[in-house]
């Protein structure tokens with residue numbers, strides 16, 4: 554019996570640009586549970602499409618992050634955060650004892666209590682952007698540029714203590730790293746991000762503040778073995794990048810849903826309805842459609858298929874989330890316990906699974922719930938300003954987003970924050 558995983562015969566990132574993810578999910582389900590997809594740098598990645606196998610893979614210690622196992626011509630193995638020649642000692646790229654140590658260092662910034670304490674700041678960031686949109690007089694307004702990116706960037710900026718003057722550069726750097734088509738563009742993006750991270754760390758060393766970069770600097774200075782200098786900059790880089798690009802993608806999909814679906818718009822007017830909408834949007838339009846890489850440290854059999862040593866293995870989150878058979882049981886209690894999410898909100902793998910489960914899941918859920926509710930409260934009659942078929946999606950292997958969302962703000966939107974206060978929602 555041939556145990557070679559079938560060749561998908563298509564570039565996964567390119568296929569995920571299709572607005573209708575159901576098409577790709579179905580191909581993955583009928584070809585899976587493990588397929589080989591051509592990798593742009595050459596060779597294949599092994600892609601897991603079935604929820605049960607996905608959970609096992611994401612907790613399997615024989616699948617490791619060590620980029621030295623990757624084929625030598627994969628120069629940009631760490632496509633998001635670094636290069637093969639310069640590995641990135643951030644949470645997502647390390648494992649074992651180092652990963653546990655770094656996870657503990659990060660944890661204080663992401664407790665449910667810290668996130669609850671951030672809620673008024675998140676509301677303020679939303680209201681400020683909504684005020685701006687209401688007064689700019691543009692019609693249509695691209696809410697991806699004016700709302701979906703600025704809100705998470707402001708929130709992560711406040712958490713980390715990064716001044717708003719840096720936002721434009723950080724946005725540009727992240728955009729170039731995530732979606733730059735040319736190697737030179739991605740490299741320039743990484744250099745720009747590194748420049749700001751270096752400046753931010755330096756300035757917190759000189760003038761500590763009430764923010765997480767200052768906390769990390771204090772940890773490093775108190776015990777450099779607990780957080781080494783390179784791990785400190787990697788942590789800040791990772792949080793800036795992951796802390797806004799992904800949440801912006803989620804907000805864009807949420808707003809697309811509320812401007813095109815009156816029932817969803819109505820549902821988003823309560824906290825419970827907005828939270829449920831966030832979960833369903835995460836499931837159907839995962840901003841991270843595939844997990845990051847893991848390499849097989851030894852030859853493995855996954856889902857009945859042989860996976861050679863050094864093979865790069867990914868989980869197709871979009872396929873797992875839409876799995877017709879297993880939908881409803883994809884996520885485990887351990888993830889929910891960490892995030893405090895009730896079981897109904899764990900019906901997908903959009904925040905990953907196992908040791909690398911997204912540390913920012915609680916924060917982005919909170920941001921998304923507040924942001925979508927604030928948006929529909931302020932602009933209850935908002936309409937899509939173009940035909941839905943004109944909407945364009947960008948996708949790299951680990952990221953997917955709506956490029957722009959032009960809307961018409963047809964309601965009276967001059968009442969500003971008062972409208973939101975009147976709804977009884979404001980804290």
Ligand code: HEM
Pocket residue numbers: 644645646656709791792795796797799800803839840841844845846902903904905906908909910911912913914916917
């Ligand atoms: C909708 C928003 C988000 C989505 C869909 C998302 C998705 C994910 C996924 C799927 C993983 C696991 C990847 C893997 O196992 O290969 C992950 C890890 C991670 N995410 Fe998120 N994320 C989001 C928001 C955030 C935010 C707001 C932050 C930080 C403020 C963040 C920081 C991280 C970090 C540091 C990791 C690595 C954790 C580890 O390796 O232990 N993410 N995220």
